[in-house]
Amino acid sequence: xxxxxxxxxxxxxxxxxxxxxxxxxxxxxxxxxxxxxxxxxxxxxxxxxxxxxxxxxxxxxxxxxxxxxxxxxxxxxxxxxxxxxxxxxxxxxxxxxxxxxxxxxxxxxxxxxxxxxxxxxxxxxxxxxxxxxxxxxxxxxxxxxxxxxxxx
Amino acid sequence: xxxxxxxxxxxxxxxxxxxxxxxxxxxxxxxxxxxxxxxxxxxxxxxxxxxxxxxxxxxxxxxxxxxxxxxxxxxxxxxxxxxxxxxxxxxxxxxxxxxxxxxxxxxxxxxxxxxxxxxxxxxxxxxxxxxxxxxxxxxxxxxxxxxxx
Amino acid sequence: xxxxxxxxxxxxxxxxxxxxxxxxxxxxxxxxxxxxxxxxxxxxxxxxxxxxxxxxxxxxxxxxxxxxxxxxxxxxxxxxxxxxxxxxxxxxxxxxxxxxxxxxxxxxxxxxxxxxxxxxxxxxxxxxxxxxxxxxxxxxxxxxxxxxxxxxxxxxxxxxxxxxxxxxxxxxxxxxxxxxxxxxxxxxxxxxxxxxxxxxxxxxxxxxxxxxxxxxxxxxxxxxxxxxxxxxxxxxxxxxxxxxxxxxxxxxxxxxxxxxxxxxxxxxxxxxxxxxxxxxxxxxxxxxxxxxxxxxxxxxxxxxxxxxxxxxxxxxxxxxxxxxxxxxxxxxxxxxxxxxxxxxxxxxxxxxxxxxxxxxxxxxxxxxxxxxxxxxxxxxxxxxxxxxxxxxxxxxxxxxxxxxxxxxxxxxxx
Numbered sequence: 001x002x003x004x005x006x007x008x009x010x011x012x013x014x015x016x017x018x019x020x021x022x023x024x025x026x027x028x029x030x031x032x033x034x035x036x037x038x039x040x041x042x043x044x045x046x047x048x049x050x051x052x053x054x055x056x057x058x059x060x061x062x063x064x065x066x067x068x069x070x071x072x073x074x075x076x077x078x079x080x081x082x083x084x085x086x087x088x089x090x091x092x093x094x095x096x097x098x099x100x101x102x103x104x105x106x107x108x109x110x111x112x113x114x115x116x117x118x119x120x121x122x123x124x125x126x127x128x129x130x131x132x133x134x135x136x137x138x139x140x141x142x143x144x145x146x147x148x149x150x151x152x
Numbered sequence: 153x154x155x156x157x158x159x160x161x162x163x164x165x166x167x168x169x170x171x172x173x174x175x176x177x178x179x180x181x182x183x184x185x186x187x188x189x190x191x192x193x194x195x196x197x198x199x200x201x202x203x204x205x206x207x208x209x210x211x212x213x214x215x216x217x218x219x220x221x222x223x224x225x226x227x228x229x230x231x232x233x234x235x236x237x238x239x240x241x242x243x244x245x246x247x248x249x250x251x252x253x254x255x256x257x258x259x260x261x262x263x264x265x266x267x268x269x270x271x272x273x274x275x276x277x278x279x280x281x282x283x284x285x286x287x288x289x290x291x292x293x294x295x296x297x298x299x300x301x
Numbered sequence: 302x303x304x305x306x307x308x309x310x311x312x313x314x315x316x317x318x319x320x321x322x323x324x325x326x327x328x329x330x331x332x333x334x335x336x337x338x339x340x341x342x343x344x345x346x347x348x349x350x351x352x353x354x355x356x357x358x359x360x361x362x363x364x365x366x367x368x369x370x371x372x373x374x375x376x377x378x379x380x381x382x383x384x385x386x387x388x389x390x391x392x393x394x395x396x397x398x399x400x401x402x403x404x405x406x407x408x409x410x411x412x413x414x415x416x417x418x419x420x421x422x423x424x425x426x427x428x429x430x431x432x433x434x435x436x437x438x439x440x441x442x443x444x445x446x447x448x449x450x451x452x453x454x455x456x457x458x459x460x461x462x463x464x465x466x467x468x469x470x471x472x473x474x475x476x477x478x479x480x481x482x483x484x485x486x487x488x489x490x491x492x493x494x495x496x497x498x499x500x501x502x503x504x505x506x507x508x509x510x511x512x513x514x515x516x517x518x519x520x521x522x523x524x525x526x527x528x529x530x531x532x533x534x535x536x537x538x539x540x541x542x543x544x545x546x547x548x549x550x551x552x553x554x555x556x557x558x559x560x561x562x563x564x565x566x567x568x569x570x571x572x573x574x575x576x577x578x579x580x581x582x583x584x585x586x587x588x589x590x591x592x593x594x595x596x597x598x599x600x601x602x603x604x605x606x607x608x609x610x611x612x613x614x615x616x617x618x619x620x621x622x623x624x625x626x627x628x629x630x631x632x633x634x635x636x637x638x639x640x641x642x643x644x645x646x647x648x649x650x651x652x653x654x655x656x657x658x659x660x661x662x663x664x665x666x667x668x669x670x671x672x673x674x675x676x677x678x679x680x681x682x683x684x685x686x687x688x689x690x691x692x693x694x695x696x697x698x699x700x701x702x703x704x705x706x707x708x709x710x711x712x713x714x715x
Binding site: 194195196197198200201202203204205206215216217218219220221222223226244245246247248249250251252253254 | 314315316317318319320321322323326343346347357358359360361362363364386387388389390392393417418419420
């Protein structure tokens with residue numbers, strides 16, 4: 001049984017996704033390099049991965065977000081960047097988490113729009129989030145109304 | 153800052169929303185990171201060993217498949233820390249850590265059993281729903297903040 | 302020149318979270334194969350999953366289904382397929398079985414499936430991986446239908462060690478002993494087979510070794526072929542039963558584990574190896590014989606004279622099975638009926654635990670030492686509702702298969 005010695009101990013890695021008409025992954029990378037200091041930046045097709053001390057990474061992300069707040073999305077990653085255990089070249093196919101990102105990135109424009117519209121939202125307006133309603137039968141009051149309509 | 157358990161535990165959108173509105177998202181990535189950064193027996197890819205499935209016995213009985221128990225060893229300790237949760241109810245295409253429906257059923261039940269504030273919603277189907285989705289999450293998190301103040 | 306690695310596509314749900322993915326990778330690496338995960342886009346996953354038509358909830362099973370479709374449709378290339386899901390998951394068991402049938406019926410890819418627990422080790426998986434890679438890598442060798450020259454096959458099994466010497470497609474010498482010390486037992490059967498054949502070691506042109514002790518015995522005897530028993534037994538069975546073309550099913554109830562193999566043209570397509578409890582193996586019948594005070598060779602004829610249906614017996618677990626045995630005798634059931642019930646119980650365990658996982662196609666050939674227990678063969682035939690074929694020399698199946706295949710290694714001397 002082999003023993004395992006981790007690398008990058010004590011660091012955090014975050015994915016930074018960008019899906020924007022104003023900012024490309026390249027733009028984001030240039031900015032990240034400028035402000036990265038000690039953190040490690042890895043460019044990807046969807047944006048970046050940033051690895052480093054938790055506080056350093058948080059500072060970089062705070063600054064990156066100001067660039068295009070409604071179109072930049074951030075998430076923790078368990079693995080350091082380029083880890084062979086998650087690499088497509090070694091697995092033959094994408095890691096399972098990739099498809100989940102692919103799915104959410106497919107609807108991310110609706111989220112961006114939602115963020116942009118927050119500022120104009122009427123103060124105190126109660127949000128009606130989309131939900132899946134359980135089939136609990138028809139409301140009694142509604143049923144009564146329907147019956148009155150049917151029977152003159 | 154409140155610790156918010158996110159479901160799907162791998163969700164980019166929820167992870168981002170929670171952090172964006174000033175709270176701490178907890179989910180798969182943190183649990184995997186903990187294993188990836190801990191020395192031990194070499195067990196790629198996730199550094200999960202048969203011990204994890206045994207640890208999972210705390211949340212699921214021995215006749216429950218090992219994959220469920222292993223996954224519960226990731227989430228169980230996080231559930232204990234969680235102060236609130238956001239659940240997306242139509243997470244049908246989240247794989248890996250979220251890839252087992254039996255684990256997910258147990259997980260959602262255990263979140264609800266905990267009696268913490270929960271926001272349940274589904275993915276927005278259009279722009280209008282997107283507005284409400286984001287606003288609902290912001291308001292839910294803001295109200296939590298006020299409760300904690 | 303080194304052989305190219307056999308590329309095994311993994312379709313799975315749960316191994317990473319059970320801590321057994323490394324065991325799968327290690328088993329593959331031990332037979333010079335590599336595991337890979339067929340690459341798809343989310344759109345392919347959704348489409349393939351939808352088209353396949355089984356509406357499961359677990360996303361990783363959806364992914365496995367989509368990958369299976371991609372393999373069958375040729376969108377992704379592989380040499381073999383390994384399907385693995387958690388033991389005790391009903392949803393996964395349904396998908397695992399359906400995918401195995403689907404791949405077997407719609408592609409030439411060899412496929413093996415396994416339900417793991419957190420205790421699964423690479424050792425458990427090794428024989429399956431070895432069979433999978435052999436089928437992928439050695440189709441030419443497995444196509445051999447005639448034995449040529451003078452060859453020897455040694456089967457170092459967990460319960461017994463067997464040897465066979467063949468010359469020009471005929472068996473001319475045999476040896477059989479209960480396995481004690483692996484090498485010593487192998488030497489004994491070799492010497493016996495040589496004596497019967499009237500030959501010396503120098504006359505033997507090629508040697509094949511199989512069974513649990515194959516590596517040790519193979520190395521000691523300088524074997525040309527060291528091969529797991531799944532492929533070897535398939536070849537041996539269709540050779541002895543004279544049905545080398547077309548489909549067949551091979552059942553080998555062994556001393557330690559059981560094999561059920563769905564064979565096409567002598568090459569295993571799908572197979573299962575079981576062995577959760579000795580209650581479903583020859584070991585239980587050996588215990589039964591001992592308890593009834595008869596030799597194992599007498600158990601079969603005894604069972605043939607009995608009716609097992611009146612005797613409650615369930616050997617799902619060998620301890621409970623033994624308990625039923627003792628109870629049945631205490632209740633005054635006849636030895637004949639108890640023997641018949643024990644045979645039925647073993648057959649039933651194999652039927653329920655393993656035969657559900659392969660496609661049963663006639664002829665069904667029973668091989669291995671237990672195939673000589675007529676009561677067991679009858680019980681299996683009753684369950685499968687077919688006449689089971691037990692060819693001559695069926696107890697030497699591994700040795701015959703090894704001797705046959707090893708003749709492919711004889712170098713033509715000038």
